[in-house]
Structures are given as structure tokens and as C-alpha cells.
Amino acid sequence: MPLRPNQKRAKNIILILWICIFVNFITIFLDFQDYFSYKNSLKNSGIVFDLDNNWQYWIYLFRLLLNIVTAIFFIMWFRRAYFNLHLINTKNLAFSEGWAAGSWFLPPFTLLTRPYYIMKEIWLQTQLNIKEKKDIKKTILIEWWWAFWISYNLLDFFISLYLGNGNRPEKRFTGILLSFTREIMLIPASILVIILIRNISKFETELFTSRENLNPEEIL
Numbered sequence: 253m254p255l256r257p258n259q260k261r262a263k264n265i266i267l268i269l270w271i272c273i274f275v276n277f278i279t280i281f282l283d284f285q286d287y288f289s290y291k292n293s294l295k296n297s298g299i300v301f302d303l304d305n306n307w308q309y310w311i312y313l314f315r316l317l318l319n320i321v322t323a324i325f326f327i328m329w330f331r332r333a334y335f336n337l338h339l340i341n342t343k344n345l346a347f348s349e350g351w352a353a354g355s356w357f358l359p360p361f362t363l364l365t366r367p368y369y370i371m372k373e374i375w376l377q378t379q380l381n382i383k384e385k386k387d388i389k390k391t392i393l394i395e396w397w398w399a400f401w402i403s404y405n406l407l408d409f410f411i412s413l414y415l416g417n418g419n420r421p422e423k424r425f426t427g428i429l430l431s432f433t434r435e436i437m438l439i440p441a442s443i444l445v446i447i448l449i450r451n452i453s454k455f456e457t458e459l460f461t462s463r464e465n466l467n468p469e470e471i472l
Contacts, residue, residue, distance in 0.1 A: 255336045255460055261329040262453040268322050269442050275315050282311065283432040295385055326445075327353050330367075333374045333452060340381050340463070345373055368398045377447070378455040383462040389451070393444050400441035407434045 253280050275333050334352035337345060347355070347370060355366035411430050 255333060255339055255341050255463065257460075258329060258332045258336065258456055259453060261325070261332055262449050263454075265329045266446050266449055268318075268325050269446050272318060272322055273439060273442050276317060276435055276442070278311060279315060280432065280435045283428055283435060286428050302437045316347055323356070327356060329372075329449065330370070333378070333456065334370055336456070336459070337374065337377050337381065339375075344377055344380070346370075348372075349442075364402060368394065371398075371448070374452060375455075378452060378459055381463075382455065384460045385458065385462075391448075391451075393448055397444035397448060400444065401438055402432060404441055405436065406435045423451070 319349040331352040334345075334347045336349075347366070351366060352370055355370060356363065356365065363462065375391065375394060376388070377387060407430065411427060411434065414427060414430070
């Protein structure tokens with residue numbers, strides 16, 4: 253069975269991730285604005301104002317929808333990259349190709365590890381299966397990406413628990429600071445995965461060229 257193209261999926265998810273980063277900066281600005289507005293309202297009058305308004309609501313809603321789209325497009329790229337490796341050789345792969353998608357919906361402990369290991373396999377095995385490739389590129393970016401991603405999600409979970417138990421002024425103030433930190437952590441995670449996807453996409457181009465006798469222009 254011939255390898256299936258993955259370049260277009262890589263380009264799509266990279267574009268979406270850059271949009272996510274842009275929207276994330278807007279979210280950080282809103283958190284920054286909320287922090288000082290909330291602080292000044294407490295300092296000047298002791299009255300806590302509701303800082304939410306319609307345009308903030310729509311931005312946060314748009315971001316939620318964007319996160320769903322990002323997850324879908326990333327998993328599509330991720331699974332296709334792993335699927336192609338299974339078409340070549342399954343002996344050196346730890347999981348079936350279906351786990352490239354299914355691992356993102358597993359219980360917490362498995363979710364903390366399996367997507368990370370699959371990404372490492374995609375990075376390494378894509379290079380090892382390129383005919384006559386001698387210089388295997390190593391990286392620690394996968395570890396850094398996964399550390400930021402897990403930290404972001406753990407903090408997001410903690411914020412949900414923290415703010416879910418009442419909405420006292422001091423909790424709202426701390427919640428804004430935690431949210432600000434969470435959004436900052438997502439930026440390096442997004443940039444790192446963009447770098448990983450771009451590099452793996454280059455490896456895939458070499459893989460297609462060496463095994464399918466295709467020109468790079470033919471790989472979409």
C-alpha cells in the first residue's frame with residue numbers, strides 16, 4: 253500500500269496553531285486588563301465590579317471553538333504520520349496506528365505518557381525509514397513541548413477546581429493570576445509543536461522521495 257500524503261495536514265495545523273497563538277495573546281491582554289481593573293476596584297472603593305462583558309465573552313467562546321478545531325486537525329496530522337510508519341514496518345513501533353488518535357482520550361495516567369511516546373516514535377522512525385539516511389537528527393524539543401503541555405492542562409484543571417468552590421473576591425483575584433500564568437505557558441507549547449511538525453514534515457518529504465520515487469512538489 254502506498255504511503256499517504258501528510259504535507260497538507262501539516263500546513264493546516266501549523267496555520268491553526270499560529271492563529272491560536274495570536275488569540276492567546278489577546279486572552280493574556282484580557283487577563284492583564286482584568287487583573288489591574290480588579291485590583292484598582294478593590295483598592296479605591298472595596299467594591300468588586302463584574303469585569304465580564306459581551307466582547308470578552310465572544311472572544312473566550314471563539315477560543316473554545318478554536319481549541320476544538322486545533323485538536324481535530326492536530327490528531328488528523330498525528331495519526332496520518334503514525335499510520336504511514338505502520339505501512340512501512342510495524343516491528344519497531346510500540347503501539348497500533350489507532351492509538352495515535354485514541355491515546356488522547358485515555359484515562360489521565362495513560363494520557364500523560366502515550367502521546368509523548370508516539371511523538372518520539374514518529375520523530376525517530378520517520379528518519380530511520382528514509383533510505384540511505386545516515387545523519388539521524390536528535391532533539392529534546394519533544395520533552396519540552398510535552399512538559400509545557402502537561403503543565404498547562406494540570407494548571408487548567410486546578411483553576412477549574414479552585415474557582416468552582418465559590419467566587420469570593422480573593423479567589424477571583426488569585427484566579428486571574430493563575431489564568432494569566434496558564435495562558436503564558438501555552439505559547440511556548442504551541443511554538444515547540446510547530447517546530448516539531450515542520451521538522452517531521454521535512455522528514456516525511458524525504459521518506460516519500462526515497463520510497464515512492466516522487467518529487468517533493470507531488471507530495472501534498
